[in-house]
Amino acid sequence: MTSPEKKRKKKTTTNPSLKPSLLLPPTPQSTPNPDLPDDLLLSCFARVSRLYYPTLSLVSKSFRYLLASPELYQTRSQLDRTESCLYVCLSLPPDPNPRWFTLCRRPNQTLLTKKKKKKKKKQSSNLLVPITCPHSTPVRASFVAIGSDIYEIGGLVNGVPSSTVSVFDCRSHSWHQAPNMLVATEKPQAMAIDGKIYVRGAEHLHTPSICVIDSVLYLHHQGEFKWFDNKERDGRILQGLLYGLAGLPKFFSCSTTCSQIQLADYGGKMAVLWDRHDRSSDCKGRKVWCAVITLERRSSKEIWGRVEWSDDSEAVLEVPGSVAFVGVVAATL
Incomplete structure (x- = not known):
């Protein structure tokens, strides 16, 4: 007689005539995904x-x-x-060389920040991120952007007025030299209008912040936004800007805390940057803030501004010491 073990073995003996695929499920095999062409x-x-x-x-x-x-x-x-990409050049003492930053905005974020009770510290949706671009920026140089290039014009080199023009390629983050200006300028004011760069010497070292958007010059001076064009040479107030909820932060209107204000053409909108004391560090550090304002021309004598994005609870940059704006421009990438 056969033992039970031998009987069980006989029962489980496979028929060699049957195909393996009929007895066991097929073993899954990983098929490598084909590489997509770079184009x-x-x-x-x-x-x-x-x-x-x-x-x-x-x-x-x-x-x-x-x-x-x-x-x-x-x-x-x-x-x-x-798209427009905002670039900011800052002086951060004691470092003698200014540093470049770019505004990094997170996608799918609410444009207007409303006041809410915060249970935990909010993570900022927008930050000034440092970029690598080794270059010695002249003191008091002026900056304009045309396309994806930022032009650095004039300034002081070793205490002497300079006529040099350097170009920063925002795509490759590299510098190259451009033809010099005919006249050296210690404190130039440069503007880009219709793809052309216009440069003039500043009458004073401290001038109000200005920018040109769609051939209209915008200016911030003594707490007011004004605009000028060929027809309105005396300047008119930019209407519609409010302070507080759904507008610019309330502390923006306080001249005692905001030491610097910079304006820039941000793809047809106006970018506004300013700094103020960091109260969390006993006013030893500074914070840089940012807002984006859309512009609407309602008549030949009336332009309205609306705050599209601002965050009155979180700054875009915090520094332990002092900070000074060297240049703010927007390149097209």
Whole structure:
């Protein structure tokens, strides 16, 4: 007689004539995803807002390479998908060399921040992020942006007025020299109008902040925003700007805390940056704040401004010591 073990073995003996696929489920095999052509990836990336690029760069090394390539920005330009990117040059003593920052905005954030009771510290949605661009910026130089290039004009080099013009390529974060000006200027005021740069010497070292948007000059002076054009040479008040909820922070109107205010053309909107004491550090440090204002011309004598984005609870940059604005411009990328 056969033992029970032998009987069980016989019962489980497989028929060699049966195919293995009929007895056991097929073993799943991983099929490698085919690599997408770079041209296709560039076309996809160019259609996505730059706000998502930091997240996309985490996917793979090839993604990081393409997102940092000049070809991406050429594709964005060809597809008319360019965006304005704010660049800020700051002096941060005791460092003698000014440092460059860019405004990094998180996607899908509420544009207007409303006052709410905070149970925990809120993480800022917008930050000034430092960028690497080794370069010695002249003292009192002026800056303008045309396309993706930022022009650094004049200033003082070793205490002597300079006629040099340097260009910062925002796509590659590299500098190169441009032809010099005909006249050296110690404290130039430069403007870009219709793709041309106009430079004049400043009459005073301390001048009000100005910017040109759609051929209209905007100015902030003594707590007021004004605008000028060829028809309104005396200047008119920019209407509609409120302080407090759904407007500029209340402390913006306090001249005792805001020592500097800078304006810039931010893709047809007006970017406003200012600094004030950091009360959390016993006023030893400073905080830099930012707001974006949309502009609407309602008549030949009336322009209204509306605060599109501002955050009265979180600054875009905190520094332990003093800070001074050297230049604020917006490039197109």
